[in-house]
Amino acid sequence: MTTSSRLRIGIAGLGRLGRRHAENLARRVPRAELVAACSPVEEELAWAAQELRVASLHAEYGDMLADDGLDAVFLVTPTSLHAEQILQALEAGKHVYCEKPLSLDLADCRRVETLSAKHPRLKVMIGYSRRFDASYRDAYDKVRAGMIGKPFLVRSQNLDMNDPSGFFVRFAPTSGGIFLDCTVHDIDLARWLLGNPEPVRVFATGVVALHEGLREFGDVDIGVATCEFADGQMACFYA
Helix, strand or coil, X not given: XXXXXXXXXXXXXXXXXXXXXXXXXXHCCCCEEEEEEECCCHHHHHHHHHHHCCCEEECCHHHHHCCCCCXXXXXXXXXXHHHHHHHHHHHCCXXXXXXXXXXXXXXXXXXXXXXXXXXXXXXXXXXXXXXXXXXXXXXXXHHHCCCCCCCCEEEEEXXXXXXXXXXXXXXXXXXXXXXXXXXXHHHXXXXXXXXXXXXXXXEEEEECCCCHHHHHHCCCCEEEEEEEECXXXXXXXXX
């Protein structure tokens, strides 16, 4: 890369969030060039071609990775695919941006961490976007500067608009549940603001208020959790 070159990016996954990422890459990121898209759904590939003028379309992820002209990949795929797709991208020499969460399995997270360390030239980033939001950065800087003393509690809430189409129920079998899917942003934010303390105990409860189909998967649409950390700090999460 030079100061004037553009990063050539391929995106895997063109669902609800994938399309937003694709549109941003194609239209709103000055030094990015969306050159490839991957999806097993023909309609989604057709959308990328028609709306974003993406020329290189792939039904198979491995075929997209084989493109030597690709610098990086964006992964907006189901959570169950994240870890393996990151590993494949690293082996192919591509930088990676992956939507949260990295995985629902800690061992898979460790595998990604280990392989990433073997490729120090390549960037691997999980989409914890709040760390790059100006308001959150301002709060973080003020905490680090000692403006409020030592923080002992983070209280955070993460609210999705209700989707009457049934999306939340369809997503439930692979989402990992409301805390791993939705609250994972708040968990990352709390540990970031508190200085990355180690968790000791977690208490959680939840109810199904609207989407009865969530019960089948042990999920809820309203959840509350409290986390205790090793140094006496706490976090309260509402989703």
